[in-house]
Amino acid sequence: MLKPTTRRLAATAACAALVGLTAACGGSSSAKAGGTVTLTYMTWQDSEKAAYQASLNEFEKAHPNIKVNLELVAWAQYWTKLQTGAASRNMPDVFWDHLAYLPQLAKEGIITDLSSKIKAANLDTSIYSPKLLAQWQSGSVTYGLPKDWDTIATIYNKSMLAKAGLTADQMNHLTWDPSTGGTFVAALQKLTVDVNGKHPNQAGFDSKHVKTYGIALEAPNGQQDWWDFGLENGCQLQDKAYGKWTVNTPACVQAIQFEQDLRDKWHVAAPGSMTNTPNAADLPTILSKGDAATTFDGDWDLTAFQSAMPAGSWGVSALPSGPAGTGTVFNGLSDAIYAHTKHPAEAWELEQWLASAASEKLVADSGTVWPGIPTLNSGFATAWKAKGVDVTAFQTGSEGNTMGYPLTTSNTTFNNVVLQDFNQVWLGQMTPQAAADDVNTKSNAAITSGN
Amino acid sequence: MTTNSPGLATAGPSLSKQDAPAPAVAAPGRRRRRIRTTVEAYLLIAPSLAGFLLFLVLPIIGVFVLSLFSWDLVSTPEFVGLANYRRLAGDGAAWTAVGNTVYYVALNIPAQTVLALALALALNRKMRGVKVFRVLFVLPWMAMPVALGIIWTWAFDPRHGAVNHLLSLVGIVGPNWLTSTTWAMPVIASVNVWQYTGYTMLFLLAGLQAIPEQIYEAAAVDGVNAVQRFFKITLPLLRPSMFFVLITNVIGSFQLFDTVFVMTQGGPGTSTTTLNYYIYQQAFQLFHAGYAATLAIVLFVMILLVTAGQFLYFRKRTVYDFS
Structure with a gap:
């Protein structure tokens, strides 16, 4: 920033020269x-x-x-x-x-x-x-x-699972519902520990000094978190492919609310200050540091987990199912x-x-x-x-209830508003309804205006 | 530039040869000579003038023209008249960005200037090792802003960062700096203050050293105390340096981009979206190049007004000649 004019001019000239150069030698x-x-x-x-x-x-x-x-x-x-x-x-x-x-x-x-x-x-x-x-x-x-192709599944730390008395089979059959939290939240409560060794459902739990969170959820647009919760709750992001956004319908808002509750009400999920884009460490790093015991992630990150964590120390299980059953985003390149x-x-x-x-x-x-x-x-x-990892949960997911990526011409606007608003939702500074309304209005406006 | 130096006209041998046979009619000869002088001068500055026009004036005109179009960088631009300006009026996010930019300048400039002045005063003395300190304070300015941004992001990490660790040693639970809408902008401002204070200090130090020692000696004879000496002599005589430093730093601050890009990407929410970052978002994330050009003009006008204001303020109060 604070550079004298001459430096700025020099930089501009150098930049222009570089652009000229690459265009000249690059061509197509x-x-x-x-x-x-x-x-x-x-x-x-x-x-x-x-x-x-x-x-x-x-x-x-x-x-x-x-x-x-x-x-x-x-x-x-x-x-x-x-x-x-x-x-x-x-x-x-x-x-x-x-x-x-x-x-x-x-x-x-x-x-x-x-x-x-x-x-x-x-x-x-x-x-x-x-x-x-x-x-x-x-x-x-x-x-x-x-x-x-890729789907989303749960990645967990094996020793933390064992310490909480949970089995891989239990992890494959967790269910959640927005009011009681279900077996999913119960499992996460067991996995969440504060600095004094207390769990969120125990008296004296210190939510400000959590040593390990039950889960870390991180996704700039929702693919690895609220889209999946949404699908498991009967939410549809669009009325049809290339259609209108319907993010602010009750089923979607309820799913977003559930994820906010995981952070702010049950204190089992890492707060937005740890998981918000762009400052968050990536999910394999968060797990390897012991900041969280589980996460939702796509199979494209498996190699990253393998290099971040000791071999044999982590496993894969299905996503929990919600009120509308199982569900995962199913995407491919x-x-x-x-x-x-x-x-x-x-x-x-x-x-x-x-x-x-x-x-x-x-x-x-x-x-x-x-x-x-x-x-x-x-x-x-x-x-x-x-390599000692059973990854079939990803395939089971792909064969079950799935949603594709939303097809729309307003994707860049959608991404932008989601990133802005959901960062605040996960920090508890915006309500899910307000965020969903804002995302919906702005993204739909971008369809009509053609950009 | 030496465009109006009289030496130029008679510099080359070809000139003197041509000058010789035209002494009879004085007036036309002078005029011809003046024209020739002008032409030669322009020829001499032509290379830099070409660069100036090509890389500065032309792009600026380009931005004005672009602001009348709707363009996604790829398709054919579509003329939309003043639609981008009408959109600006109703775009709350743009005005938030303007507010954030002004807030950043207000955090950054006073802190940086006062700190730099204090440092310059402290280092303006003959003392062993003073040069080492001067170099140390300028080092951050020489480092890459992007690399620094990454390092500071680590330092401000709420769980594993150095800042909160140091605070915890004295019993303070540090906030989540960069994910807090309250703290993110002050953190960004402090990183920039840290980076550019040494650079500002250099100019103020040069200014301090240009103030003649006799003035202080005379003041001492008159029984002036240290505080009066600072406010009545040092500060007024430092105005030429202060003028330069404030003009360039304020312009630079209004253009804040790199630290935001690396540390917060405009967030959380829109709390650190400066106007320059918003322009980037519009142009290169949302591909609204025409609207981004409109916003660039807003930034241009803002800087122009502020700079003009500074010029008016300083012009009346600045003394350049100490003799």
């Missing part, structure tokens, strides 16, 4: 040298890098004339980078796509409709999970082939091809490889991520079994 970040085409493949998950690099190595072996640069951009910057990249026509040729952003990318015409290519190549798309494939299709258009790539043929080769059974098997068998081809699921589960 792919270049043809001696008959070899170089593609850029952009992803956001650090823990999946190794597996995808291994897959790309195979691809390069089979296609000696194509080189692929794997570019990793953190989720927090990923979409800004894509959008500014699209504006300056400096885009990766192939990149990870997320349902939250699919409608916007499609609207802007940045991504390629693959349907004619799929037809021409005579690809058998029946190998993919139909639920996943359908999300990437709209009418006759297909924007991607399912590369993986695909690879998108940049609409203006200079090498559409090579990019399509890469897309086909990444969505092929061979590549998905390679990635799944390494225990990196569940595959978009259901017949390969066992490879992922086996890989984790070998």
